[in-house]
Amino acid sequence: MQSSHRDGQSLTPEGVFKLLQEGNERFLNNPHHGRILFQIWQETEARRKPLAAVLSCSDMNISPELIFDQSMGDIFNIRLAGHAVCADALGSVEYACASLGSKLIMVLGHTHCSTVEAACDDISFGSMAGLTERLRLSILAETETLPEGRHSKNKRFVKNVARQHILRTMEHIIQSSSIIRELIEQEDLNLVGAMYEIETGKITFMGTDGRQMLANLFPKYARQNSHW
Ligand SMILES: [Zn+2]
Numbered sequence: 001m002q003s004s005h006r007d008g009q010s011l012t013p014e015g016v017f018k019l020l021q022e023g024n025e026r027f028l029n030n031p032h033h034g035r036i037l038f039q040i041w042q043e044t045e046a047r048r049k050p051l052a053a054v055l056s057c058s059d060m061n062i063s064p065e066l067i068f069d070q071s072m073g074d075i076f077n078i079r080l081a082g083h084a085v086c087a088d089a090l091g092s093v094e095y096a097c098a099s100l101g102s103k104l105i106m107v108l109g110h111t112h113c114s115t116v117e118a119a120c121d122d123i124s125f126g127s128m129a130g131l132t133e134r135l136r137l138s139i140l141a142e143t144e145t146l147p148e149g150r151h152s153k154n155k156r157f158v159k160n161v162a163r164q165h166i167l168r169t170m171e172h173i174i175q176s177s178s179i180i181r182e183l184i185e186q187e188d189l190n191l192v193g194a195m196y197e198i199e200t201g202k203i204t205f206m207g208t209d210g211r212q213m214l215a216n217l218f219p220k221y222a223r224q225n226s227h228w
Pocket residue numbers: 057058059060082110112113114115116
């Protein structure tokens with residue numbers, strides 16, 4: 001595998017395309033890779049059921065399979081900047097859970113998130129409006145930091161906003177999808193939130209889950225399921 005210590009800014013689009021083409025040649029011609037991948041392919045072909053649907057952020061520098069020590073095919077990945085839940089992302093989550101049988105949805109944020117940092121500095125352009133608006137609401141939900149500290153250079157503020165954004169994304173999924181609500185109600189599915197600490201590799205889980213959120217946001221479910 002090539003080192004990632006390359007300055008992408010100094011490359012041309014053609015140069016990046018060539019790097020990817022060469023990488024695929026190495027991938028195809030590396031017997032070590034080939035053997036491992038064949039074994040993994042046999043395992044995943046037999047199963048074809050992703051255990052979990054993971055919504056993570058596009059600028060996270062590691063894949064969920066590596067963080068959670070899972071194999072190819074175990075995780076149904078939806079990766080968008082700021083783990084955005086647009087209609088198509090939500091449709092992908094519903095497909096993973098209702099059709100492929102995933103038992104867990106995870107909203108996975110991370111520290112040092114450039115997308116959150118951009119929102120903290122009110123940076124938005126082009127088609128980012130929907131994403132920016134969702135992040136703006138997460139910024140408003142952060143009430144600990146005084147006005148002078150509400151910018152991307154304040155790492156504590158950025159981390160607090162990232163945490164709020166994970167919780168708000170979880171709530172958004174519950175509020176937007178009756179399919180997911182019903183699967184959670186039937187106890188065939190749960191939803192959790194997590195923060196990946198880039199500095200250490202440690203995952204910190206949020207202190208709530210989909211069942212608690214469902215009971216809080218839709219009390220009728222709590223009445224129907226008093227054992228929660
Ligand atoms: Zn990010």
